[in-house]
Amino acid sequence: MSTSVTVPAVTLNNGVQMPQLGFGVWQITPDDQATAAVLTAFDAGYRAVDTARIYTNEGGVGAALEQSELNREDVFITTKLWNNEQGYDSVLRAFDNSLAKLGTDYLDLYLIHWPVPFHGKYVETWRAFEKLYADGRVRSIGVSNFEPNHLRTLLDTATVVPALNQIEFHPYLQQHELFELHKELGIATESWSPLGQGTVLGDSVIGGIASRLGRTPAQVILRWQVQLGNIVVPKSATESRIRENIAIFDFELTEADMAALAAIHRGERVGQHPNDFIDDF
Ligand code: NAD
Numbered sequence: 001m002s003t004s005v006t007v008p009a010v011t012l013n014n015g016v017q018m019p020q021l022g023f024g025v026w027q028i029t030p031d032d033q034a035t036a037a038v039l040t041a042f043d044a045g046y047r048a049v050d051t052a053r054i055y056t057n058e059g060g061v062g063a064a065l066e067q068s069e070l071n072r073e074d075v076f077i078t079t080k081l082w083n084n085e086q087g088y089d090s091v092l093r094a095f096d097n098s099l100a101k102l103g104t105d106y107l108d109l110y111l112i113h114w115p116v117p118f119h120g121k122y123v124e125t126w127r128a129f130e131k132l133y134a135d136g137r138v139r140s141i142g143v144s145n146f147e148p149n150h151l152r153t154l155l156d157t158a159t160v161v162p163a164l165n166q167i168e169f170h171p172y173l174q175q176h177e178l179f180e181l182h183k184e185l186g187i188a189t190e191s192w193s194p195l196g197q198g199t200v201l202g203d204s205v206i207g208g209i210a211s212r213l214g215r216t217p218a219q220v221i222l223r224w225q226v227q228l229g230n231i232v233v234p235k236s237a238t239e240s241r242i243r244e245n246i247a248i249f250d251f252e253l254t255e256a257d258m259a260a261l262a263a264i265h266r267g268e269r270v271g272q273h274p275n276d277f278i279d280d281f
Helices: 031-044 058-066 088-102 122-134 148-158 176-185 204-213 217-228 241-247 257-264
Strands: 009-011 017-019 049-050 076-081 109-112 142-144 166-168 188-192
Touching: 031 058, 031 166, 031 241, 058 076, 058 088, 076 088, 088 122, 109 122, 122 148, 142 148, 142 188, 148 176, 148 241, 166 176, 204 217, 204 241, 204 257, 217 257
Parallel strands: 049 076, 076 109, 109 142, 142 166, 166 188
Antiparallel strands: 009 017
């Protein structure tokens, strides 16, 4: 018999409430597998899904929304604009395409997936995001993989401050500069690859805390980020792990645990640095 967890919400800078833990669906393809995984996640209590145009599974997420008994307004859907869609008119077209695939008439959150600074288009792209927001077609807009200089450039002309910046964040990459800057600017931090794609799960410090608390390493890592105030979107296609990753709201890490986890930062990425990212297929 399944049990369902209630996830707390964070309030974004425009007042919109977003579940602090969501379900990441990168690499869950084809569509029918994404549909099955999202339905399992809904059953476990997840109410937020993080997809992207480039994941090629927006259709699968849309089918899960349709097949689920949840109301549209009970679910928080994020998708992202791919790099080769940056530019004012192309954003408006890309947004319509994503909505059609997701089978919905609004988004909860739309993100610029990467700044791709050498394209020189993210400021113009943001203007189109602001138009979609002003038109009420998306409840909040944000960015992903923006470095401090990209955020500052955006804010020079922006009329809407991004609700959040979704960045690689896990115990081995704690993003100190962005974490502080986000606080100063009122931008929420959302962690992608919060488990370091599995690479941090064997860490002895994490393992020690997990054994003491009778929890798993994945639960300790996700709980640590929730206590930092981050939004997390772990991914798994395995039902037991989908359930394990959401079962983190009934225990607490001590200050000593938080300090021990802060100390294992290594500056190690599992993904690419935003300045080097040139993949715009
Ligand atoms: P993750 O850190 O969530 O790790 C996922 C992997 O960890 C799984 O494939 C599985 O191998 C393992 N895992 C998951 N739960 C586990 C558990 N309980 N026990 C043991 N192993 C477990 O990595 P991710 O998929 O790269 O990131 C999560 C989500 O972040 C993605 O699905 C996507 O939505 C988002 N993301 C965004 C960007 C971006 O550029 N904005 C980039 C990467 C990922």
